[in-house]
């Protein structure tokens with residue numbers, strides 16, 4: 024949003040962290056900032072009245088105080104659903120009322136996802152499907168309860184139905200394994216991942232020793248709990264930044280630890296062409312890898328240079344063919360929408376180049392400027408802010424990309440959202456029939472345990488009795504990972520033991 028309205032203060036009558044959080048999320052959505060020193064409006068006062076009854080209602084009075092002290096009142100109210108938990112209904116209605124009041128008062132356009140905030144919106148839809156709701160009823164509910172646009176409500180509902188049979192292919196002892204190799208050859212400008220530039224061989228030797236220890240501990244957890252590994256995903260960083268010998272050894276260790284005849288998917292993020300060699304391709308092919316990510320992000324050389332990627336679009340094309348020739352069956356390609364200096368014509372060009380390659384799976388990411396990304400820091404300090412496309416342009420970029428996705432006959436099969444995404448959009452994976460990434464769907468729906476091994480890896484342990492997921496995090500910082508691995512192994516093991524006692 025380009026609107027930058029400043030208010031001097033915000034006051035709320037309802038206490039609670041969640042109420043305060045959802046209220047601020049609405050301000051963020053419309054680009055409204057609180058600045059007590061310099062403001063367009065002296066303040067907003069919100070009075071929420073929770074009226075218990077059947078159904079429960081939340082009535083909201085919003086008082087907008089102008090800079091000259093004059094004030095104006097606005098009113099909105101909404102009803103809880105019969106199947107909603109009371110606390111959740113109050114939070115939702117507080118947010119929806121405030122969102123609608125601001126939208127009407129300032130004539131803001133609707134946000135594509137309305138008040139739906141959170142990484143995994145499909146989890147909400149999965150709950151509706153569990154209750155027996157049909158497609159049209161789910162779409163109406165998303166529109167009424169969250170003010171989601173029709174386009175996004177249909178997309179989310181269709182994806183949720185599509186992934187249903189895949190996520191059902193699990194049971195409490197079926198798990199996935201995530202392996203984190205936290206190194207990259209250079210750092211991309213927008214990167215917010217915990218990766219470091221490839222260190223010296225001495226440090227890599229130490230990493231491999233610690234990694235092996237981590238891996239062996241995870242293997243014994245898998246055996247002790249009679250887990251069946253369904254998917255292996257090696258990510259990072261860029262795992263292929265490891266030099267040939269280290270990469271080959273890493274593949275051997277991972278495959279030896281977790282590979283079995285029932286593996287559905289074994290993915291390696293090869294990411295960048297400057298990291299891939301014939302020896303690494305043959306190590307992947309020789310260790311049963313069946314899905315590889317080749318990530319151009321853009322096929323415009325000028326943008327690639329600008330975002331700090333040390334390769335050209337031609338290198339991507341070469342790498343793509345090498346991966347195919349190595350016999351690796353499924354290729355995913357990632358594209359980022361909202362890169363500096365780009366618009367919908369650049370995206371149409373990039374997608375045209377990708378269409379010619381015909382990958383099995385394309386993931387569209389809307390650029391998210393999170394803490395930790397150099398771009399965000401540079402933005403504030405330097406000149407790139409003017410070169411970042413605005414929300415309206417990013418949405419046109421999305422349209423251009425989706426047009427090609429349809430032309431390529433790829434089907435959207437999973438989506439997730441991040442904070443601070445350009446155009447208030449989502450990340451969306453689209454694939455050829457039968458090329459859905461099982462791992463991506465399982466990790467999004469959080470119904471399957473995922474054991475994380477390696478640098479910055481997260482373990483997500485789903486308790487089979489309660490279906491609740493708890494996470495354990497390996498350290499993001501390499502030094503801590505190398506020095507304190509035993510502590511983190513123990514933490515992961517305790518979490519698994521508690522869930523599977």
Ligand code: SF4
Nearest residue numbers: 207210211214216260
């Ligand atoms: S390749 Fe990925 S992990 Fe590595 S620096 Fe770039 S964005 Fe970050």
